[in-house]
Amino acid sequence: MSAITPGAASAGRLTPRAARLAAELEEWDRRTIALAELWPLFARADPASATRTTRRADLAATIAALVDAGMVTVSRSLDRTAMPPLPTRLTLPAPAATASAAALARAVPWRPELAWALTARLTVGQVGVLQTVNTWLRDHGRASDVLPLHERSLDLFGYEKRLDSLIGTSLFGPDRLTLKLLRTFRAHPPLPVRRVGDGPILLVIENSDTFDSLRRALSTTPTAVGHIAWGAGEAFEASVLSVGELPDVHDVAYFGDLDAKGLHIPTAAAASANVEGLPQVRPARGLYQLMLENGNPQPGQAPVDPERAAELATWLGEPSAVAAGELLTGGARVPQETVNARLLATTVDVWISDLW
Known part of the structure; x- marks a missing residue:
């Protein structure tokens, strides 16, 4: 990372726009930056400029402010394809020992x-x-x-x-x-929820199709599930914090894919829920058992390090953790869509085991 160090002329305040561009340049990993590379940094530093006709003049003025502050030097060669001309390259100072x-x-x-x-x-x-x-x-x-x-x-x-x-x-x-x-x-992302009963369990489903199949299955099967939610994949890591807004929810069961991401999501959500004093996010064990018993492992995944695989699979508890760990280390996965509407209709006694 290049240090941008003001010289004697910097004993004044930068404009907010120049200060934001200086912050972007501090993250630049080389001492030189071409004009084509500078434009995206300027867009991040001053997003509103994208819609202004003065965008080029704004960048010229910002570069001039950084030059006056001793934070950059500019090339002699200029881009004259439009007005005003702009330097084709900026050079950042070498790292300095002083707290500039x-x-x-x-x-x-x-x-x-x-x-x-x-x-x-x-x-x-x-x-x-x-x-x-x-x-x-x-x-x-x-x-x-x-x-x-x-x-x-x-x-x-x-x-x-x-x-x-x-x-x-x-x-x-x-x-x-x-x-x-x-x-x-920090606003909590909303958690899409449907009420399906009066029980204290919130059942969270990673993917939308399985959410629909389970919602329909729960409408005809008495359980202790009061709400069913669509976790929307990784969004649940943040939207779990909305669980506290649901009335009478005392138990959160989660069901997702058996792969590295599918196990990371509830693990991270469980940690967030614990910090906020929310109900523990635990696996819907009957549904995972059904998936392991009926799923065909899909190869082609990047093998997961055994230590990391064991860490992720631990959330499932035994005996599912062992089988899930072997899937991850073997570079395979089982999608939760394995538990489809047809399977749910014929195996109620299995998947309902911990939802009653």
């Missing part, structure tokens, strides 16, 4: 909530991010609006997924940026 972002941070009159920026080890791009937050706090700090994460991200940075990439960085943490400070929260 400190001068940029000292030039900012920080709000009390961000005073820690003066002593933190930050990159130039991070200083730019904090400048944007600083201006927002100045102008909107007394407001009371609370927006979901992607709405706040668009509100702050002009890009709905910017906060997603920042939350895992050193900018966030105790006494730093928090979701509360930004008046935002």
Whole structure:
């Protein structure tokens, strides 16, 4: 990763757009970047520019700001295919030993909530991010609006997924940026659910066709399943947090494909549910037993390391875990569509075993 270091001219504040492009350039893995490579970075730094007729002029002004700050140098050769001319290549400075972002941070009159920026080890791009937050706090700090994460991200940075990439960085943490400070929260994706009875069990199905077959089977078979949900594949890793909004659900049973992804999904969802104090996500054992007894393993999968296979299969419990682990290490899988409507109709005594 290349370090972008301001020179003596950088003792002023970057514009928000220039700061965002500086942040993108900090992630660049070479010291030079061609104009064709720069355009996608600029699109991420300033998404709104894509629809503006001044897009090229905006990039020219942003490059000029970075040059004035000593963060890049530009080639003598110019792209003159449109106006204004643009350099065909930018060069980033070599990594510097000094904490060069400190001068940029000292030039900012920080709000009390961000005073820690003066002593933190930050990159130039991070200083730019904090400048944007600083201006927002100045102008909107007394407001009371609370927006979901992607709405706040668009509100702050002009890009709905910017906060997603920042939350895992050193900018966030105790006494730093928090979701509360930004008046935002992670909205739980909705979990598509149908009510099929009055029982306490929520049965979650990975794929849509099996969801439909089981929904119809449950409509004619008395069980303790009160709700059936479509997990929508990997979406359930996040939508599991919506389980708490369902009334009278005390038991969550999951049924999915027998492959690495199909076992990772409920394992990850179970961990999230545990953190939030939600009902444990456990396997629908009768349905998995039915799949193992009737499925034809499909080869052609990437073999899973035995240790990882055992880790994934453990969630199933014995005796299914052993058979599932052998499938994974052997590079095979069994799709949950094996348990089709015809099989469900003739094996009720098997799959109902732990749903009653």
